[in-house]
Amino acid sequence: MDGVRSHIMVCGGTGCISAGAEDIIDALKAELDKVEYDQEVNVIRTGCFGFCGQGPVVKIHPDNVFYVKVKKEDAAEIVNEHIVKGRPVSRLLYTDPESNKKLDKHHQMSFYQKQYRIALRNCGLINPDDVYEYIAFRGYEALATVLQEQTPLQVIEVIKKAGLRGRGGGGFPTGLKWELTLKSPGAEKYIICNADEGDPGAFMDRSILEGDPHSVIEAMAIGAYATGSNKGIVYIRAEYPLAIKRLQTAIGQARELGFLGKDIFNSGFCFDIEVKLGAGAFVCGEETALIQSVEGSRGEPVRKPPFPSESGYLGKPTTVNNVETFANIPPIILKGADWFSGIGTENSKGTKVFALAGNVKNVGLVEVPMGTTLREIIFDIGGGIVGNKGFKAVQTGGPSGGVITSADLDTPIDYESLKNIGSMMGSGGMIVMDDETCMVNIAKFYLGFTQDESCGKCTPCRIGTKRMYEILDNITKGKGTEEDLAHLEELAPMIKDAALCGLGQTAPNPVLSTLEYFRNEYEDHVLHKYCTAGECKALAKYSIDPEKCIGCTLCAKACPVHCIQGAVKQIHVIDPAKCISCGVCARACKFDAVIKP
Amino acid sequence: MPIKSLDELIKIRESAMKKVNLRESGEDAEPMIELMVGMATCGIAAGARATLTALLDEIEAQSLENIRVVQVGCLGYCHSEPIVQVNMPGEEPMIYGNVDEKRAREIIQKHIIEKKFLDSAILNKTYNKA
């Protein structure tokens, strides 16, 4: 049908709907009917524009004009002016707060600069199994440039100047890491890509390998050239079969086109990549443990120094970088160090990919410049909390990180600022928790994880995390004492100081940060045997179903601790903080109105 | 055949670009419609394979020409998988979310053939890229 010439797209996100988007749709349709344009112009509802603060928003397609804070009274003007006469309604355009100018194209708005994709630039845009599509988006151009025009030291200089830091968690400057390997004596050197994404709740590395495997291959070749290595290894989780398959296909194509192999781009430089599978051990994300695993042994960390840059795989100088770190390399080479260092904060340059998950509406991968606030990520991009619940905390850094409360939501995030508020960047897992999440249970979850994943080599981690877990388990079961809290606080610094590797050293973080910000919840569990969030089953209390309660007062009379409030013919309520879960009320009730825990 | 120089690479890039220009700008040298399906693990888990099959099946049933289906990686919209992006020459690309088999067939019937957008299924691109 040729008749449809334009579409009026109205945001159907929760925010806009509650601000009256449905009425606007009806009004627009009615106005179109009036001018008899209803066959030519379609009014449709779209998903959230992620611009809820300016809602309801309306976009005219194909003119790509974007109206904000539209009311149903504006429908007539939009139709008569814009649709009929082709003149945009300037009073409804968005005013940029910085320049004070009216903007009509939504991608010009500073709001949409909030998400800027460098590492994920090709994900979802190219067919990962087609190397020519990668080439179409300037693929392998960075490698060719480096090999034809730069010395290894020059490459390192660019990366150092760009200020790229490791995206796997530690945040070590990548250029410096490369330089250390280059300067280590020895002819045989290795470069390893750490794709053992073990942080539960982070999946950006998988997405990059599944969506854009060539960018990692190209970056590894650049890194190998810069560090003087001829052999690369990708260490990848066996749990990622699709990523493994796509990576292997990509490696095959790269070999065919001469991006891997001998004498790449006639430069005399030789490099090839081998894929090695992990087998499910979180600790293998730690670089020394990873090297042990690549060598075919148990993945137990070893003491540093010597650092892998001096003595790593097979005792040779080795560079280990994470997938996301590598994905940043080709754009830095192509666009220059200044471009990259122009993004982000003073000490953390570029962007970071976060896996936004948990009780948040728009679960997904987001890539934002360093310095973006948590509020922007969770509420603007993530759309806020699911259901009509409140925000309680957000957890970053996985089992090594901590919780962040609403008090710190406006902190611009980078490596240092997150550390200052008791968490860490980690690999980029960002779990949003609503007010029905029990913080003691969350701490127990993470300790259960580290305790399970502890390799057992050093005592502080093996036994320390076990003891901490036991204490937390007792607390959630109502067997905790005040002394237990003191024990947790005593054990935590011991483990932090004495454990051998990063896994153990950071294991107490989830406990320490929940203790700091949610001590009242620990105290409720310990002193009142009460779990506010209602998650700890052993502490669950009786409650009354308001639908069934007729207000006979029998339960209130029977309650030995007088924790049931309510007068005759009124709905009764149990105070969970006082309830001792004896069950007398349930037996007393003749209407089956008492809900058992 | 190995590519041996930057110049050679750029030549190959220029011919490869014709195929993908459509995706960002809607500009295209060939009158080819392109349907991109997000086929990362999460997309597949949410049913992207069935979506892809339905698209191919419907294209055949309607005997459409100059249309191709491409699998791509993750777009980051995990909340609305499976995702299909429709690229039509001369038009801004359109992203649809929660595309099950039924919606996939609707995309062909409504968007491609009738040039009407699908109600309640459009996702908005919310990022810029390097």
Add this chain to the structure above:
Amino acid sequence: MSQSERQLVTGNTKTADLSNEHYETLENYIGTLEDKEGSLINVLHKAQELFGYLPQEVQLFIARKMDIPAAKVFGVVSFYSYFESNPVGKHKISVCMGTACFVTGAEKILEEFEKELLIGNGETTKDGMFTLKDVRCIGACGLAPVVLFDDQIYGHVTVDGVREILEKYRKVDKYAY
């Protein structure tokens, strides 16, 4: 029975098949490796793919063929959670315990499976039909909470949905006998 159901029945026989054929395949695979010791983990992956799990005799076979101590093979098998040294059921139920799944209720889902199957986490039902295990993040956080039935992913699983999924598998298998 529909095609997909038939696949469900035949496609996932994970019970041990210690046939000579598998030993031969494994030996050939080991023969192709250049760096033997460094490839131990890859060899174990291959063996588990063939045999379904890694019984002691398979571990010993690998040690002999690769000329490394059996203690090292056992050490590696026991270190990594991906490797199974006990037989697993016909269907492997993996409840994702990544953080995203955890905060959206994975614990309750696991408990429901335990109740329904009358087994604990990590155990196999008496009839050898199901093995229940919690797993680390499988990276489908957008669908949390997630349960993996063999290779089939079920997203947004609810406590009430657990029985439904199990019924589906039980029904299909009943027809198979």
